[in-house]
Amino acid sequence: MQKTVLVAGSHGTIGRAIIDTLRCQGYHVISISRHGDPSDEHLCVDMTDQGNVKRITGFLTPHISTLYGVIQCAGVLHNQTYQPEKNLMQLDEAWLHESMRINVLPSVVLAQALSPLLNRKSSVRWISLSAKVGSIEDNGLGGWYSYRMSKAALNMFIKNLAIEWGRKSPESSVIAMHPGTTPSDLSEPFTKNWPKEKLYYPEMTASRIVSLFTSMTASDSGQLYHHDHSVIPW
């Protein structure tokens, strides 16, 4: 039977590349985004709104028997008004809230939608795209307060979810992953002076994510992975 993978945040650069890679490898892809035409295979919804949990559960229910896993890609680093902070005094309450909303809530809302469909026999794999700069232990440079703080919060959510689903559904696995610096709307202002050898095309990034996704097991659960598949300390 064809395996189904849910790609959430499917309109983003990395999300789109993941979908192409999964389809090339023969997976059946369903998706969630704020954009696109609704269908049985695509839900158009804002995953930062907890009021949408039931709609997402309803969308997932017909696919649950073939659901192989979830790759959650939504996240934000800057917008037209706010850039990553260079120092403490640039930290703005509104942007901190917005960063928390977009970097944390999509994983929470999606997990709340999927959780009622899981049982002890379920074997579902889950990746939330996080960032190396969300690692507290790895932080040697400082700055980027709101992005770092919100990805650190996402990382803690993933650790908690791995523990809870490890009890509820021991065959399942839940991880966070740093995808590597990839040209996209999110990274565009920061890649101009970035070393070319450390800038990865979306296709390369997607193939690394999908290869970790297809090889991960329950014993890998509850960790933050680098795109080279090594473990980054939380």
Ligand SMILES: NC(=O)c1ccc[n+]([C@@H]2O[C@H](COP(=O)([O-])OP(=O)(O)OC[C@H]3O[C@@H](n4cnc5c(N)ncnc54)[C@H](OP(=O)(O)O)[C@@H]3O)[C@@H](O)[C@H]2O)c1
């Ligand atoms: N690119 C990099 O170099 C890099 C490095 C480290 C980590 N990451 C992480 O990788 C993930 C994907 O990044 P990307 O480069 O593909 O970025 P992107 O092209 O800007 O895509 C961002 C995604 O976030 C969602 N999103 C953005 N603003 C939102 C808002 N206001 N409300 C709800 N959802 C919103 C979008 O979902 P829709 O589908 O609804 O539009 C989209 O899927 C992010 O979590 C990012 O933090 C990226």
